[in-house]
Amino acid sequence: MTHFRLTPLAASLPDTVPFVGPETRERQKGQGFRARLGANENVFGPSPEAIRAMAETPLWMYGDPESYDLREALARHLVTPAETIMVGEGIDGLLGYLARLMVGPGDAVVTSDGAYPTFSYHVAGFGGVLHKVPYDGDHEDLSGLFAKAAETRAKLVYLSNPDNPMGSFHTGDQIAAAMDDLPAGTLLILDEAYIECAPETAQVPLPWDDPRLIRLRTFSKAYGLAGARVGYAIGAPDLIAAFNKVRNHFGMNRAAQAGALAALQDDVWLRSVLARIVSARLRISEIAGACGLRPLASAANFVTIDCGKDADFAKRVLTELDARGVFVRMPFVAPQNRCIRISCGTPAQLEILAEALPDAVKNTENC
Amino acid sequence: MTHFRLTPLAASLPDTVPFVGPETRERQKGQGFRARLGANENVFGPSPEAIRAMAETPLWMYGDPESYDLREALARHLVTPAETIMVGEGIDGLLGYLARLMVGPGDAVVTSDGAYPTFSYHVAGFGGVLHKVPYDGDHEDLSGLFAKAAETRAKLVYLSNPDNPMGSFHTGDQIAAAMDDLPAGTLLILDEAYIECAPETAQVPLPWDDPRLIRLRTFSKAYGLAGARVGYAIGAPDLIAAFNKVRNHFGMNRAAQAGALAALQDDVWLRSVLARIVSARLRISEIAGACGLRPLASAANFVTIDCGKDADFAKRVLTELDARGVFVRMPFVAPQNRCIRISCGTPAQLEILAEALPDAVKNTENC
Known part of the structure; x- marks a missing residue:
């Protein structure tokens, strides 16, 4: 007999993690992300x-x-x-x-x-x-x-x-x-x-x-x-x-x-952050559009991009971005998982995205 | 019918708080404590x-x-x-x-x-x-x-x-x-x-x-x-x-x-803090002893003081200390609640205690 006895409910639960943290992925890769755009954090920071x-x-x-x-x-x-x-x-x-x-x-x-x-x-x-x-x-x-x-x-x-x-x-x-x-x-x-x-x-x-x-x-x-x-x-x-x-x-x-x-x-800081979020949403949409992807309208601090194909395709775009040092996430369930989700970033981070996304999409299409 | 339905277990639970925070007490009093010696915090602070x-x-x-x-x-x-x-x-x-x-x-x-x-x-x-x-x-x-x-x-x-x-x-x-x-x-x-x-x-x-x-x-x-x-x-x-x-x-x-x-x-900081805790324990014991109370040996960052009478007596000492701006706590249950529990403080805080405790005990005895 072991010394710890879980409740039947606890025993039935998996050791699940709702999300893998970006730090975990960075440790797996052995290097940090160049643009952390996956967790819907606010890169503009607090007041x-x-x-x-x-x-x-x-x-x-x-x-x-x-x-x-x-x-x-x-x-x-x-x-x-x-x-x-x-x-x-x-x-x-x-x-x-x-x-x-x-x-x-x-x-x-x-x-x-x-x-x-x-x-x-x-x-x-x-x-x-x-x-x-x-x-x-x-x-x-x-x-x-x-x-x-x-x-x-x-x-x-x-x-x-x-x-x-x-x-x-x-x-x-x-x-x-x-x-x-x-x-x-x-x-x-x-x-x-x-x-x-x-x-x-x-x-x-x-x-x-x-x-x-x-x-x-x-x-x-x-x-x-x-x-x-x-x-x-x-x-x-x-x-x-x-x-x-x-x-x-x-x-x-x-x-x-x-x-x-x-x-x-x-409130002044909040307003300035919200303005920067609006700009970042526009820039992400522009970058996605230039790659032939369809950005969805967003009322949040991220833009979800319809990659126009299936989940496998979106997942491969994600993997290609990961290989280029860009951390983004995607929805878990069909049909939303045809998309990838990109958090608002600084102009500099979005330039990294602008550089990485076209190649990521091209590589995925050639797969 | 209300819109929220608690589980039977949750419904049976009181809206309890295991401890009242010192800030709550300060708001009740309308003034801050001069010496915060009740929550077994470490007044010497982190590294x-x-x-x-x-x-x-x-x-x-x-x-x-x-x-x-x-x-x-x-x-x-x-x-x-x-x-x-x-x-x-x-x-x-x-x-x-x-x-x-x-x-x-x-x-x-x-x-x-x-x-x-x-x-x-x-x-x-x-x-x-x-x-x-x-x-x-x-x-x-x-x-x-x-x-x-x-x-x-x-x-x-x-x-x-x-x-x-x-x-x-x-x-x-x-x-x-x-x-x-x-x-x-x-x-x-x-x-x-x-x-x-x-x-x-x-x-x-x-x-x-x-x-x-x-x-x-x-x-x-x-x-x-x-x-x-x-x-x-x-x-x-x-x-x-x-x-x-x-x-x-x-x-x-x-x-x-x-x-x-x-x-x-x-580790250097930890050692210095532990030395200050030892000194504070000694000083608290000395202050208590001078008031005719019995300090118990302590292996922690506080000293528990046997007030030698019942819970009512200890509670009154606590109240008298509170009135003098000194925050301490006491055990909840008999027979431990014949005691009060004083967290280690800085030398300055313990001087406030040294000044307050004799009067607190005297006033309690005269009740």
Whole structure:
């Protein structure tokens, strides 16, 4: 008999990793990437004020378990009571807590086929049964998702807006209208990781404390703090309070809290980053178009490129880019996996892409 | 019908917080503490090399999900393969993962009555049944714990060495000898958060990959990085690999990984901090003794003071210290709660304690 006895559920889970990190790939290759454009990070970085705040934060102290200052600042920023906000270890951490709170063995959960794998990982990790709805073209299928939720009596339905990996979005009005079809007893998880990069129309015109949905946002994308691990959830106070049942109360890095607070307050920096993201999206689209590929419209900090053939073709383009020191990723599931997904980069990094992509495509076509 | 439906287990859990943070108390008081000596933080701080490494780490990138560099460095430091090491978001985070992996509703888990509440929080959070064994004087009752594990067929038994909140320790030889009585099918969680502060004899002379136990260590105490959230587990490779089933793969702050790596390599700083901890323990003992209280011997970065009466008395001393701007904590459970627990401070902070404690005790006695 071994000394550790996993629960039957844990024993049934694979040692899976939702994504392989770029560092892992760099170690395999024995050299670094020249352009890190695969993880939808923000190469323009966080506000200098955030960098200063983090450097000035003494790390010998535990972080405030209430993330009080950050929550209060978010409350002022969004104009909602602090009781509607929970800060956590990135959206990934908050998704894990939500799954733990709601999902038990056999519980139905609805997501899109090809949506964020880390959400699916958490649901499976608590024994939930995932019902996957195909995309409607390059968009998540809003009415299809809600219909599937009704059909399966799902506890949770997941929607990212803007969508990762396709970069598309629904308007807030579309989402608000669709909410009439959300079944009672189903909570909509609205993953708004990329919301700051999207047009104003993507904002959902529903009260922050609407009990039918929980919005997840992050400092990892537009705010440039992916490595800090700061996300937040906005929802009804009783739902927000439920996180206290299961969360790791002292789990927030103290400097990360201070950095996020400073980043939130530097609107000038945010605007300049968003402008650079817009430029980078245009440049990526231009580079792709010049190679005969079709860039999709993007409301996020990446551009998804339709390579026009099958997954094997897209995968080979990816491999060719990898061989040229360019790190990008691609969707996991058909038919989205005909695409590759390129994160916004600096002009210099995009010149590397501009140099590498034509050869990568040519080599793939000659295969 | 509300839109969120908790699992029956989640619904049964309280919105509990294992500890109230000092910042919460400061907000209640409307002023800061003059001496923060309650959370067993390391006021001497991390290595300047760690501070530099964190400041130099770009936070726009996600952290390496494998914490490869840190794990490799720990492996070299401990002389064990990297496959025996898992890095996580502090010992708290690792305890949560362990509970999730092993504990299901009704599963028996053994701990000491009055031991680390966050462990108990995690076990209860997964529906486990806690069996609590009284302390044997000021020590955790090693043979009592293992006998209770056999009696209850426990999946996990928790032991902290050195012990928090009492500061006592068992020698590694005592623990190794006791392992003969650990039942098959029970895993010993050995929480060594304070091990660097303890005499060399506290090290358990068993192989790092001994399948009967998992050791948990941290950069929060001797290394002075509590706010960074970096802990690690050492155990058999199959047990270590199981963390990959449930952990938040991208949950580690990138700067924290770099800071921990630098801290690990600065042995000169560690030695100087440990010497200052020894001095502080002596000074705290002296201050307590001068007030007629009995300091217990400590192998950790705090000194537990027997106030010689009941919990009410100790609680009042705590309140009096709080009123004088000194933050300390006390054990939660009788008979340990006759004590207060004072973390090591700088000489200046301990002078504030030296000034406050006599009055605090006097006022309490006159109550």
